[in-house]
Amino acid sequence: MKKQQSPNQCTCVCMASAATQKGCVTSLAVKGSLIYVGSQSGSILIYEKNLDGFLEFSQLDCNAPVKALAIEENRVFGGLQDTKLKVWSHHSDRSLKLVTHLPTVQDRIVRYIKPGSFVQTRRHHKRLWIKHADAVSCLALCLEDNLLYSGSWDKTVKVWRLSDFKCVESIRAHEDAVNDIACAGKGGMFFTASADGTVRVWSGWQSDHRDGHRHNSDHRDDGRLVATLFQSTEDAVNCLELSTDESILYSGTSAGRINYWTVDTSLQKFNKGSFFAHKRSVLCLTTLQKIVCSGSADATIRVWRRGEGIAHSCVAVLEGHSGPVKCITAALPSVSLDLSSTFSSSSSSSFSLSSSLAFGTCFHCPNYHLLCGGFVVYSGSVDGTLKMWRVRDNDCKVCATAQSGRPF
Numbered sequence: 001m002k003k004q005q006s007p008n009q010c011t012c013v014c015m016a017s018a019a020t021q022k023g024c025v026t027s028l029a030v031k032g033s034l035i036y037v038g039s040q041s042g043s044i045l046i047y048e049k050n051l052d053g054f055l056e057f058s059q060l061d062c063n064a065p066v067k068a069l070a071i072e073e074n075r076v077f078g079g080l081q082d083t084k085l086k087v088w089s090h091h092s093d094r095s096l097k098l099v100t101h102l103p104t105v106q107d108r109i110v111r112y113i114k115p116g117s118f119v120q121t122r123r124h125h126k127r128l129w130i131k132h133a134d135a136v137s138c139l140a141l142c143l144e145d146n147l148l149y150s151g152s153w154d155k156t157v158k159v160w161r162l163s164d165f166k167c168v169e170s171i172r173a174h175e176d177a178v179n180d181i182a183c184a185g186k187g188g189m190f191f192t193a194s195a196d197g198t199v200r201v202w203s204g205w206q207s208d209h210r211d212g213h214r215h216n217s218d219h220r221d222d223g224r225l226v227a228t229l230f231q232s233t234e235d236a237v238n239c240l241e242l243s244t245d246e247s248i249l250y251s252g253t254s255a256g257r258i259n260y261w262t263v264d265t266s267l268q269k270f271n272k273g274s275f276f277a278h279k280r281s282v283l284c285l286t287t288l289q290k291i292v293c294s295g296s297a298d299a300t301i302r303v304w305r306r307g308e309g310i311a312h313s314c315v316a317v318l319e320g321h322s323g324p325v326k327c328i329t330a331a332l333p334s335v336s337l338d339l340s341s342t343f344s345s346s347s348s349s350s351f352s353l354s355s356s357l358a359f360g361t362c363f364h365c366p367n368y369h370l371l372c373g374g375f376v377v378y379s380g381s382v383d384g385t386l387k388m389w390r391v392r393d394n395d396c397k398v399c400a401t402a403q404s405g406r407p408f
Contacts (some may be wrong), residue, residue: 011391011392012303012316012317012318012389012390012391013389013390014318014320014387014388014389015053015376015388015389015390016049016053016054016387016388017053017054017320017385017386017387017388018047018053018054018056018385018386018387019384019385020037020039020045020384020385020386021384022039022040022041022043022045022384023039023040023041023384024039024040024323024326024381024382024383024384025037025038025039025040025326025327025380025381025382025384025385025386026038026039026040026065026066026067026326026327026380027066027067027068027069027078027079027326027327027380028069028326028327028328028329028378028379028380028386029069029070029071029076029329030329030331030378031071033048033049033050034046034047034048035047035048035049035054035378035386036069036071036076037380037386038065038066038067038068038069038078039065039066039384040065041065042061042062042063042064042065042066042080043059043060043061043062043066044059044060044062044066044069044076044078044096045058045059046058046059046060046096047386049388054386054388058095058096060088060096062078062080062086063082064080064081064082064084065080065081065135066078066079066080066081067079067080067081067135067136067137067138068136068137068138068139068150069139070139070140070141070148071141072141072143072148072162074089074090075087075088075089075090075099076088076089076090076096077139077141077148078139079135079136079137079138079139079150079152080135080136081135081136082135083131083132083133083134083135083136083152083154084101084102084136085101085102085132085136085139085150085160086098086100086101086102087099087100087101087102087165100165102150102160102165102167103128103130103131103165103166103167104165104166107130107165107166107167108128108130108131111128111129111130112128119170129170130158130167130170132150132152132154132156132158133152133154133156134152134153134154134177135152135153136150136151136152137151137152137153137177137178137179137180138150138151138178138179138180138181139151139181140181140182140183140190141183142183142185142190142204143162144185145204145205146161146162146163147159147160147161147162147205148160148162149181149183149190150181151173151178151179151180151181151192152177152178153177153178154177155172155173155174155175155176155177155178155194156170156171156172156173156178157170157171157173157178157181157190157192157202158170158171159171159205168205169205171202171224173192173194173200173202174192174194174195174196174198174200175194175196176194176195176196176236177194177195178192178193178194179193179194179195179236179237179238179239180192180193180237180238180239180240181193181240182240182241182242182249183204183242184204184242184246185246188204188246189201189202189203189204189226190202190204191240191242191249192240193237193238193239193240193251194236194237195236195237196233196236197230197231197232197233197234197235197236197237198228198229198230198231198237199228199229199231199237199240199249199251199259199261200225200227200228200229201225201226201227201228201229201270202224202225202226203224203226227270229261229270229272231251231253231259232253232255234255235253235254235255235257236253236254237251237252237253238252238253238254238281238282238283238284239251239252239282239283239284239285240285241285241286241287241292242287243287243290243292243306244287244288244289246263247262247263248260248261248262248263248306248310249261249263249270250285250287250292251285252277252281252282252283252284252285252294253281253282254281254282255281256276256277256278256279256280256281256282256296256298257274257275257276257277257282258274258275258277258282258285258292258294258304258312259272259273259274260272260273260274260310261273262310273310275312277294277296277302277304278294278296278297278298278300278302279296279298280296280297280298280324281296281297281324282294282295282296283295283296283297283324283325283326283327284325284326284327284328285328286328286329286330286377287330288330288331288332288375290305290306291303291304291305291306291330291375292304292305292306292312293328293330293377294328295324295325295326295327295328295379296324296325297324297325298324299319299321299322299323299324299325299381299383300317300318300319300321300325301317301318301321301325301328301377301379301389302314302316302317302318303315303316303317303318303377303391315391316391318377318379318389318391320387320389321379321381321383321385321387322381322383322385323381323382323383323384324381324382325379325380325381326380326381326382327379327380328377328378328379328380329377329378330375330376330377330378331375331376331378332375332376374390374391374392375390375391375392376388376389376390376391377389377390377391
C-alpha cells in the first residue's frame with residue numbers, strides 16, 4: 001500500500017489497484033460491492049472489492065468504447081461511442097444480460113410512420129429525432145422522476161422514461177459537444193456542460209408535457225432553458241457534479257479550474273466562484289457531503305474540503321496513476337459495499353462489516369467530520385488501471401485518541 005501525507009496532513013492509502021488490460025478506462029460506476037468499468041476497447045468489466053483487492057468476475061463486450069455508465073437497482077445503462085445506448089440487467093449468476101437498445105425497436109417503428117419525426121443532422125442527411133447522431137458521452141439518472149438523461153457529441157440531450165424506455169424529449173442543448181449532465185431531485189432541474197465553454201440550466205421534464213412533441217425543426221426547446229452560466233469561450237467544460245445536498249454545482253474546465261455556483265432552494269439564483277485546481281484539465285468530479293474530489297489530465301486526484309463561506313481547501317493529493325484520470329467516484333464503504341444481501345459473498349460481507357467500523361462520519365469529533373471517519377475514492381485512468389484509495393484526516397487529536405484502537 002502506498003501512503004501519502006498531503007500538506008494538510010490527511011492520510012491517503014492506495015488500498016487496491018487493478019490493470020484492466022482493456023485499454024484506457026473511460027467510465028466508472030460503483031453500486032454496493034460491485035465496480036463497473038467501461039473501457040476504450042469496448043468492454044465493460046465488473047469487479048468485486050474484497051479483502052484481497054479487486055476480483056474480476058464478469059466481462060461484457062460492447063463492440064464500441066463505453067463513454068458513460070449509470071446504474072439503477074439491477075439495471076445498467078451504457079452510452080457508447082457508436083451512438084448507441086444499451087440497457088442490461090443482472091441475473092442470478094451476476095452476469096449482465098442485454099435488455100434493449102435505446103431507442104427501442106417499437107419506438108423507432110412508431111416514429112418512422114409519424115410526420116415530423118426526422119431532423120436534419122447534416123447536409124443531405126436526416127435522422128429520427130429520438131436517436132443520437134454521435135457518441136453518447138454522458139448519462140444521468142433521475143430516479144425520483146423515473147427518467148434517464150443522455151448527452152451526446154451531437155450537441156443534444158435526450159430524455160428517456162425508465163418505465164417503458166421511450167424517448168420523450170430531445171433538446172438541442174449546446175453549440176458543441178455535450179460533455180456531462182447533472183440532475184437535481186424530483187421535479188427539479190438538470191444541468192449540462194459543453195465543449196462550447198458554457199454550463200446551462202434546464203427545467204425538469206414533466207409528465208404532462210406533450211409526449212414526443214417537445215421539439216421543433218431543429219429539436220431545440222428554448223422554453224426549458226432557465227439560465228446559461230458562461231465560463232469561457234476558450235475553455236471547454238469537461239465535467240459537472242452537484243453537491244450531496246444539491247446546494248452547489250461544480251464544473252471542471254480544460255484550463256484546470258473548478259468553477260462553482262451556489263443554488264438557492266428554488267434553483268433560480270446562481271452565484272459564481274472558482275479556484276485553480278490542477279495544472280492541466282479537470283476531467284472528472286465527484287462529491288460526498290462537504291468533500292469534492294477532482295481528477296485531472298496531470299494524473300493526480302485532489303481532495304477539497306468546503307469550509308465556511310464555501311471556501312475550498314486542498315486536503316489531499318492522490319498520486320499513483322501514470323496517465324490522465326478520466327473518471328472518479330467517492331463513497332463510504334459501509335454504504336457502498338451493501339449488496340451482500342442481493343449478491344451474497346462471504347468476502348464482501350466480511351469487508352462490509354469491518355469497514356463500517358473504520359469509515360464514515362466520525363461521531364467522536366464535535367464537528368462530525370467526514371474526513372475524520374474516512375471515505376474511499378475509486379478512480380480510472382488512461383493508463384488502464386483502476387484504483388481504490390481511502391482518505392482520512394490525520395490531524396484531529398480528538399478522533400486520534402478515540403479511535404486509537406481501531407483499524408485505518
